Amino acid sequence: MKPVIVVHGGAGRIFKEREQGCRTGVVRAALQGYSVLKQGGSALDAVEEAVRSMEDDPHFNAGCGSVLNEKGEVEMDAIIMDGKNLASGAVSAVKCIANPIKLARLVMEKTKHMLLTDHGAHLFAQAMGVPETPGEKLITQRSLERWKKNLEPDSNPEEFQKDLGTVGAVAIDSEGNVACATSTGGLSNKLIGRVGDTACIGSGGYADNCSGATSTTGHGESIMKVVLARLILYHMEQGMSPEMAADTALDYMKTRVGGLGGVIVVSNSGEWAARFSTKQMSWATVKDGELHYGIYAGERHTKSVDEALASGSEGF
Numbered sequence: 172m173k174p175v176i177v178v179h180g181g182a183g184r185i186f187k188e189r190e191q192g193c194r195t196g197v198v199r200a201a202l203q204g205y206s207v208l209k210q211g212g213s214a215l216d217a218v219e220e221a222v223r224s225m226e227d228d229p230h231f232n233a234g235c236g237s238v239l240n241e242k243g244e245v246e247m248d249a250i251i252m253d254g255k256n257l258a259s260g261a262v263s264a265v266k267c268i269a270n271p272i273k274l275a276r277l278v279m280e281k282t283k284h285m286l287l288t289d290h291g292a293h294l295f296a297q298a299m300g301v302p303e304t305p306g307e308k309l310i311t312q313r314s315l316e317r318w319k320k321n322l323e324p325d326s327n328p329e330e331f332q333k334d335l336g337t338v339g340a341v342a343i344d345s346e347g348n349v350a351c352a353t354s355t356g357g358l359s360n361k362l363i364g365r366v367g368d369t370a371c372i373g374s375g376g377y378a379d380n381c382s383g384a385t386s387t388t389g390h391g392e393s394i395m396k397v398v399l400a401r402l403i404l405y406h407m408e409q410g411m412s413p414e415m416a417a418d419t420a421l422d423y424m425k426t427r428v429g430g431l432g433g434v435i436v437v438s439n440s441g442e443w444a445a446r447f448s449t450k451q452m453s454w455a456t457v458k459d460g461e462l463h464y465g466i467y468a469g470e471r472h473t474k475s476v477d478e479a480l481a482s483g484s485e486g487f
Contacts, residue, residue: 172343172345172346172347172441173441173458173459174208174214174217174342174343174344174345175208175342175437175441175442175443175456175457175458176201176204176205176207176208176217176221176340176341176342176437176456176457176458177201177219177340177341177342177435177436177437177444177445177455177456178197178200178204178219178222178225178338178339178340178435178443178454178456179197179200179338179339179340179388179433179435179451179452179453179454180193180196180197180200180230180231180338180387180450180452180454180460181193181231181337181338181432181433181436181452181454182336182388182389182431182432182447182448182449182452183338183388183449183450183451183452184450184451185390185450185453185466189230189467191487192228193230193231193298193420193465193466194203194225194453194487195345195487196225196228196230196231196330196453197225197453197455197464198238198449198455198462198464198479198487199224199454200221200222200224200225200228200229200267200338200340200455200463201221201340201456201464202361202457202476202479202480203220203221203224203262203340204217204218204220204221204224204326204340204457205217205457205476207211207220208321208342208344208345209326211345212344213332213344213346213348213350214253214254214342214343214348214349214350214384215251215253215348215350216328216345217340217342217344217350217415218251218341218342218350218351218352219251219272219276219352220382221271221339221340221342221352222249222272222338222352222353222354223245223270223272224271224340224353225354226269226270226271227269229313230232230421231337231338232270232337232338232355232356232357233247233249233271233337233354233355233356233406234247234270234271234309234356234389235269235308235309235311236309236311236313236314236356237310237314237356237357238292238314238317238318238356238357238358238359238360238361239310239315239317239318239356239357239359239360239362240357240361240362240363241360241361241362241363241367242363243318244266244306244363245266245306245309245310245314245317246264246265246266246274246289246356246357246358246361246363246365247264247265247266247268247355247356247357248261248262248264248265248271248354248355248366248367248369248370248375249261249262249265249269249271249272249352249353249354249355249369249370249484250275250350250351250352250353250354250369250370250371250372250375250376251272251275251276251279251350251351251352251376251406252279252350252372252376252378253279253348253378253383253468254348254349254350254351254352254375254378254379254380254383254384254439255348255380257364257369257378257379258279259279259285259370259372260275260277260278260279260280260282260285260286261275261285261286261287261369261370261375262274262275262278262286262288262292262367262370263286263287263288263289263292263369263373264289264292264365265289265292265293266306267297267303267304267305267309267310267370267392268301268302268303269295269304269309269469270300270307270448271354272352272354273301274287274292274295274296274299274301274334275352275354277296277299277301278292278295279293280427281299283461285372286370286372286398288366289364297368298361299377301436302455303345303349304346306393312472313357314359316358317376317412318359318462320349320358320413321359321360330446332406336357336480337353337354337355337369337387337388337389338353338354338355338388339351339353339354339375339376339381339386339387339388340352340386340435341378341384341385341386341435341436341443342384342437343383343384343437343438343439343441347380347439348380349378349379349380349383349384349437349439349444350378350380350384351376351385351386351388351400351418352376353369353375353386353387353388354369355375355388356366357367357369357391358391366396367389367391367392367394368387368389368391368392368394368395368399371395372398373398373400374387374391374394374395374398374399374401375387375391375394375400376400377400377401377403377404378440379404381439382404382407383407383410383413383436383437383438383439384436384437385399385400385403385404385417385434385435385436385437386434386435387399387400387432387433387434388432388433388447388452389430389431389432389433389447389448389449390431390432392430393424393428393429393430393431393432394424394430394432396424396427396428396430397420397423397424397427397428397430399420399421399424399434399469400434400449401431401459402420402423403416403417403420403434403436404416404417405458406420407436407438411423412416412438412444413436413437413438413442413443413444414436414446416436416444416446417434417436417444418446420434421434421447421448421468422434422448423445425448431447431448431449432447432448432449433445433446433447433448433449433452433454434446435456436452441458443456443458444464447481450467450470451466451467453465453466453468454466454468457476460469460475460476460477461473461474461476462473462474462475462476462479463485
Protein backbone atom coordinates (compact mmCIF):
# COMPACT_ATOMS: atom_id res chain seq x y z
CA MET A 172 0.00 0.00 0.00
CA LYS A 173 1.33 3.45 -0.92
CA PRO A 174 1.14 5.75 2.09
CA VAL A 175 -1.11 8.84 2.03
CA ILE A 176 -1.54 11.69 4.50
CA VAL A 177 -4.13 14.50 4.51
CA VAL A 178 -4.16 17.40 7.00
CA HIS A 179 -6.42 20.36 7.70
CA GLY A 180 -5.85 23.59 9.59
CA GLY A 181 -9.52 24.31 10.24
CA ALA A 182 -12.63 25.29 8.32
CA GLY A 183 -14.13 28.77 8.53
CA ARG A 184 -13.05 32.15 7.33
CA ILE A 185 -9.32 32.70 7.01
CA PHE A 186 -8.42 36.38 7.09
CA LYS A 187 -6.19 37.55 4.23
CA GLU A 188 -3.20 38.37 6.44
CA ARG A 189 -3.24 34.80 7.81
CA GLU A 190 -3.60 32.90 4.54
CA GLN A 191 0.12 32.54 3.91
CA GLY A 192 0.82 31.29 7.42
CA CYS A 193 -2.03 28.77 7.29
CA ARG A 194 -0.96 27.47 3.89
CA THR A 195 2.65 27.09 4.99
CA GLY A 196 1.57 25.45 8.25
CA VAL A 197 -0.57 22.71 6.68
CA VAL A 198 2.05 22.02 4.01
CA ARG A 199 4.77 21.68 6.67
CA ALA A 200 2.56 19.34 8.72
CA ALA A 201 1.71 17.16 5.70
CA LEU A 202 5.38 16.88 4.68
CA GLN A 203 6.43 15.99 8.24
CA GLY A 204 3.72 13.33 8.51
CA TYR A 205 4.60 11.93 5.10
CA SER A 206 8.26 11.74 6.07
CA VAL A 207 7.24 9.42 8.96
CA LEU A 208 5.26 7.22 6.53
CA LYS A 209 8.07 7.13 3.95
CA GLN A 210 10.45 5.80 6.57
CA GLY A 211 8.05 2.92 7.23
CA GLY A 212 6.38 4.59 10.22
CA SER A 213 2.78 3.91 11.22
CA ALA A 214 -0.26 5.98 10.27
CA LEU A 215 -0.69 6.64 14.00
CA ASP A 216 2.80 8.14 14.32
CA ALA A 217 2.28 10.17 11.14
CA VAL A 218 -1.01 11.80 12.22
CA GLU A 219 0.38 12.54 15.68
CA GLU A 220 3.46 14.19 14.17
CA ALA A 221 1.40 16.26 11.70
CA VAL A 222 -0.96 17.50 14.42
CA ARG A 223 1.90 18.21 16.84
CA SER A 224 3.47 20.40 14.15
CA MET A 225 0.24 22.45 13.87
CA GLU A 226 -0.23 22.63 17.66
CA ASP A 227 3.19 24.29 17.81
CA ASP A 228 2.22 26.76 15.05
CA PRO A 229 0.53 29.92 16.44
CA HIS A 230 -1.52 30.33 13.23
CA PHE A 231 -3.87 27.56 14.35
CA ASN A 232 -6.46 27.22 17.11
CA ALA A 233 -4.71 24.29 18.83
CA GLY A 234 -1.84 24.12 21.32
CA CYS A 235 -0.02 27.44 21.18
CA GLY A 236 -2.48 29.80 19.47
CA SER A 237 -5.63 28.32 21.02
CA VAL A 238 -8.54 30.69 21.62
CA LEU A 239 -9.46 31.69 25.18
CA ASN A 240 -12.49 30.74 27.28
CA GLU A 241 -14.71 33.29 29.07
CA LYS A 242 -12.12 33.62 31.86
CA GLY A 243 -9.28 34.25 29.43
CA GLU A 244 -7.71 30.80 29.77
CA VAL A 245 -6.73 28.18 27.20
CA GLU A 246 -8.67 24.89 27.47
CA MET A 247 -7.90 22.31 24.78
CA ASP A 248 -9.43 19.08 23.40
CA ALA A 249 -7.76 16.37 21.31
CA ILE A 250 -8.37 12.84 20.02
CA ILE A 251 -6.34 10.14 18.26
CA MET A 252 -7.62 6.83 16.88
CA ASP A 253 -6.10 3.67 15.46
CA GLY A 254 -8.11 2.05 12.65
CA LYS A 255 -6.46 -1.33 13.19
CA ASN A 256 -8.20 -2.16 16.48
CA LEU A 257 -10.46 0.91 17.05
CA ALA A 258 -8.29 1.95 20.00
CA SER A 259 -8.67 5.63 20.79
CA GLY A 260 -7.49 8.18 23.34
CA ALA A 261 -8.79 11.68 23.98
CA VAL A 262 -8.43 14.58 26.39
CA SER A 263 -10.77 17.50 27.01
CA ALA A 264 -10.55 20.87 28.77
CA VAL A 265 -6.82 20.43 29.37
CA LYS A 266 -4.64 23.37 30.35
CA CYS A 267 -0.92 24.09 30.54
CA ILE A 268 0.39 21.48 28.10
CA ALA A 269 1.89 22.29 24.73
CA ASN A 270 0.73 19.19 22.85
CA PRO A 271 -2.65 17.73 23.83
CA ILE A 272 -2.37 15.21 20.98
CA LYS A 273 0.60 13.56 22.73
CA LEU A 274 -1.45 13.29 25.93
CA ALA A 275 -4.36 11.76 23.97
CA ARG A 276 -1.95 9.12 22.60
CA LEU A 277 -0.79 8.35 26.15
CA VAL A 278 -4.42 7.95 27.28
CA MET A 279 -4.88 5.43 24.48
CA GLU A 280 -1.70 3.47 25.19
CA LYS A 281 -1.18 3.77 28.97
CA THR A 282 -4.72 3.57 30.39
CA LYS A 283 -7.80 1.39 30.00
CA HIS A 284 -9.85 4.52 29.36
CA MET A 285 -10.58 6.53 26.23
CA LEU A 286 -11.17 10.06 27.51
CA LEU A 287 -9.69 11.99 30.42
CA THR A 288 -10.81 15.50 31.26
CA ASP A 289 -9.60 18.66 33.00
CA HIS A 290 -8.05 17.97 36.44
CA GLY A 291 -7.87 14.19 35.92
CA ALA A 292 -6.09 14.69 32.61
CA HIS A 293 -3.72 17.12 34.34
CA LEU A 294 -2.86 14.54 37.05
CA PHE A 295 -2.34 11.87 34.38
CA ALA A 296 -0.03 14.21 32.41
CA GLN A 297 2.05 14.75 35.56
CA ALA A 298 2.20 11.01 36.24
CA MET A 299 3.41 10.45 32.65
CA GLY A 300 6.11 13.10 33.02
CA VAL A 301 4.56 15.42 30.42
CA PRO A 302 6.21 18.83 30.91
CA GLU A 303 3.94 21.62 32.09
CA THR A 304 3.79 24.76 29.95
CA PRO A 305 2.73 27.96 31.74
CA GLY A 306 -0.77 28.89 30.49
CA GLU A 307 0.34 32.32 29.30
CA LYS A 308 2.94 30.72 27.01
CA LEU A 309 0.08 29.22 24.95
CA ILE A 310 -1.68 32.58 24.60
CA THR A 311 -0.97 34.59 21.46
CA GLN A 312 -1.60 38.30 21.04
CA ARG A 313 -4.27 37.49 18.49
CA SER A 314 -6.23 35.23 20.88
CA LEU A 315 -5.99 37.83 23.64
CA GLU A 316 -7.26 40.63 21.40
CA ARG A 317 -10.14 38.51 20.18
CA TRP A 318 -11.09 37.55 23.75
CA LYS A 319 -11.12 41.22 24.83
CA LYS A 320 -13.15 42.22 21.78
CA ASN A 321 -15.72 39.54 22.54
CA LEU A 322 -16.11 40.90 26.08
CA GLU A 323 -17.27 44.29 24.77
CA PRO A 324 -21.02 44.80 25.34
CA ASP A 325 -21.89 45.23 21.66
CA SER A 326 -19.59 42.46 20.40
CA ASN A 327 -20.76 39.55 18.29
CA PRO A 328 -18.66 36.48 19.23
CA GLU A 329 -20.44 34.52 16.49
CA GLU A 330 -18.72 36.72 13.92
CA PHE A 331 -15.32 35.66 15.24
CA GLN A 332 -16.20 31.99 15.55
CA LYS A 333 -16.04 31.75 11.79
CA ASP A 334 -12.26 31.86 11.98
CA LEU A 335 -11.83 28.65 13.95
CA GLY A 336 -8.73 26.77 12.92
CA THR A 337 -9.06 23.34 14.60
CA VAL A 338 -6.32 21.05 13.22
CA GLY A 339 -6.43 17.43 12.11
CA ALA A 340 -4.76 14.67 10.11
CA VAL A 341 -5.68 11.30 8.59
CA ALA A 342 -3.31 8.76 7.07
CA ILE A 343 -2.88 5.27 5.67
CA ASP A 344 0.49 3.56 6.03
CA SER A 345 2.34 1.00 3.92
CA GLU A 346 0.69 -1.83 5.88
CA GLY A 347 -2.79 -0.51 5.09
CA ASN A 348 -3.58 0.75 8.59
CA VAL A 349 -5.47 4.04 8.91
CA ALA A 350 -5.47 6.59 11.75
CA CYS A 351 -6.88 10.01 12.58
CA ALA A 352 -5.94 12.82 14.96
CA THR A 353 -7.72 16.10 15.78
CA SER A 354 -6.81 18.92 18.20
CA THR A 355 -8.41 22.27 19.08
CA GLY A 356 -8.68 25.18 21.47
CA GLY A 357 -12.44 25.21 20.90
CA LEU A 358 -14.65 28.30 20.67
CA SER A 359 -13.54 31.79 21.67
CA ASN A 360 -15.09 33.02 24.96
CA LYS A 361 -16.71 29.61 25.53
CA LEU A 362 -18.05 28.67 28.95
CA ILE A 363 -15.48 27.13 31.28
CA GLY A 364 -15.54 23.36 30.84
CA ARG A 365 -17.19 23.43 27.40
CA VAL A 366 -16.17 20.39 25.37
CA GLY A 367 -16.84 20.35 21.64
CA ASP A 368 -16.79 17.65 19.00
CA THR A 369 -13.03 17.17 18.84
CA ALA A 370 -12.64 14.92 21.89
CA CYS A 371 -15.80 12.91 21.09
CA ILE A 372 -15.14 9.70 19.18
CA GLY A 373 -17.18 9.59 15.96
CA SER A 374 -17.63 13.36 15.90
CA GLY A 375 -14.16 14.94 15.89
CA GLY A 376 -12.62 11.93 14.20
CA TYR A 377 -12.95 8.23 13.49
CA ALA A 378 -10.67 5.57 11.99
CA ASP A 379 -11.50 2.02 10.96
CA ASN A 380 -9.42 -0.13 8.62
CA CYS A 381 -12.68 -1.55 7.25
CA SER A 382 -13.51 1.79 5.61
CA GLY A 383 -11.04 4.63 6.27
CA ALA A 384 -10.34 7.61 8.52
CA THR A 385 -11.71 11.12 8.85
CA SER A 386 -11.04 14.26 10.90
CA THR A 387 -13.56 17.10 11.17
CA THR A 388 -13.57 20.84 11.83
CA GLY A 389 -16.26 23.50 12.12
CA HIS A 390 -19.13 24.21 14.49
CA GLY A 391 -18.60 21.61 17.21
CA GLU A 392 -22.15 21.37 18.52
CA SER A 393 -23.48 20.80 14.98
CA ILE A 394 -20.82 18.15 14.29
CA MET A 395 -21.82 16.32 17.49
CA LYS A 396 -25.51 16.35 16.59
CA VAL A 397 -24.88 14.41 13.36
CA VAL A 398 -21.80 12.45 14.59
CA LEU A 399 -20.10 13.71 11.44
CA ALA A 400 -16.90 11.64 11.29
CA ARG A 401 -18.71 8.32 11.69
CA LEU A 402 -21.48 9.44 9.32
CA ILE A 403 -18.93 9.95 6.52
CA LEU A 404 -17.47 6.46 7.01
CA TYR A 405 -21.00 5.02 7.07
CA HIS A 406 -21.61 6.55 3.62
CA MET A 407 -18.32 5.05 2.42
CA GLU A 408 -19.38 1.64 3.74
CA GLN A 409 -22.47 2.02 1.54
CA GLY A 410 -20.19 2.41 -1.49
CA MET A 411 -19.69 6.19 -1.78
CA SER A 412 -16.29 7.66 -2.68
CA PRO A 413 -14.56 9.74 0.06
CA GLU A 414 -15.47 12.95 -1.77
CA MET A 415 -19.12 12.06 -2.22
CA ALA A 416 -19.42 10.75 1.35
CA ALA A 417 -17.91 13.98 2.71
CA ASP A 418 -20.19 16.21 0.60
CA THR A 419 -23.29 14.18 1.49
CA ALA A 420 -22.56 14.33 5.24
CA LEU A 421 -21.68 18.06 5.18
CA ASP A 422 -24.84 18.78 3.23
CA TYR A 423 -26.91 16.84 5.77
CA MET A 424 -25.34 18.78 8.66
CA LYS A 425 -26.13 22.06 6.91
CA THR A 426 -29.76 21.25 6.06
CA ARG A 427 -30.60 19.35 9.26
CA VAL A 428 -28.99 21.54 11.93
CA GLY A 429 -27.71 24.59 10.02
CA GLY A 430 -24.07 23.74 10.77
CA LEU A 431 -21.04 24.45 8.60
CA GLY A 432 -17.72 22.62 8.68
CA GLY A 433 -15.01 20.77 6.84
CA VAL A 434 -13.55 17.27 6.72
CA ILE A 435 -10.55 15.35 5.49
CA VAL A 436 -10.91 11.70 4.55
CA VAL A 437 -8.72 8.81 3.46
CA SER A 438 -10.21 5.47 2.40
CA ASN A 439 -8.69 2.06 3.10
CA SER A 440 -7.66 1.94 -0.56
CA GLY A 441 -5.77 5.25 -0.34
CA GLU A 442 -8.33 7.55 -1.98
CA TRP A 443 -8.57 10.93 -0.23
CA ALA A 444 -10.76 14.03 -0.01
CA ALA A 445 -10.69 17.48 1.60
CA ARG A 446 -14.17 19.07 1.52
CA PHE A 447 -15.86 21.97 3.31
CA SER A 448 -19.13 23.93 3.43
CA THR A 449 -17.50 27.01 4.98
CA LYS A 450 -15.84 29.78 2.92
CA GLN A 451 -12.40 28.30 3.39
CA MET A 452 -10.39 25.45 4.87
CA SER A 453 -6.61 25.16 4.78
CA TRP A 454 -5.61 21.63 3.78
CA ALA A 455 -2.71 19.68 2.31
CA THR A 456 -2.11 16.10 1.24
CA VAL A 457 0.81 13.99 0.05
CA LYS A 458 0.35 10.90 -2.11
CA ASP A 459 2.69 9.23 -4.63
CA GLY A 460 5.42 11.80 -3.92
CA GLU A 461 3.12 14.68 -4.86
CA LEU A 462 1.96 17.46 -2.57
CA HIS A 463 -1.48 19.07 -3.11
CA TYR A 464 -2.75 21.99 -1.03
CA GLY A 465 -5.34 24.78 -0.98
CA ILE A 466 -7.60 27.07 1.04
CA TYR A 467 -10.47 28.17 -1.22
CA ALA A 468 -13.14 25.94 -2.81
CA GLY A 469 -11.75 24.63 -6.09
CA GLU A 470 -8.20 25.78 -5.31
CA ARG A 471 -5.60 23.04 -5.64
CA HIS A 472 -1.87 23.58 -6.09
CA THR A 473 0.40 20.66 -6.90
CA LYS A 474 4.15 20.27 -6.41
CA SER A 475 6.47 17.32 -6.17
CA VAL A 476 7.54 16.60 -2.59
CA ASP A 477 11.20 17.17 -3.57
CA GLU A 478 10.35 20.58 -5.02
CA ALA A 479 8.30 21.48 -1.92
CA LEU A 480 11.11 20.47 0.45
CA ALA A 481 13.65 22.41 -1.64
CA SER A 482 11.57 25.60 -1.82
CA GLY A 483 11.06 25.68 1.98
CA SER A 484 8.30 27.67 3.64
CA GLU A 485 8.53 30.60 1.24
CA GLY A 486 7.15 28.74 -1.76
CA PHE A 487 3.45 28.35 -0.87
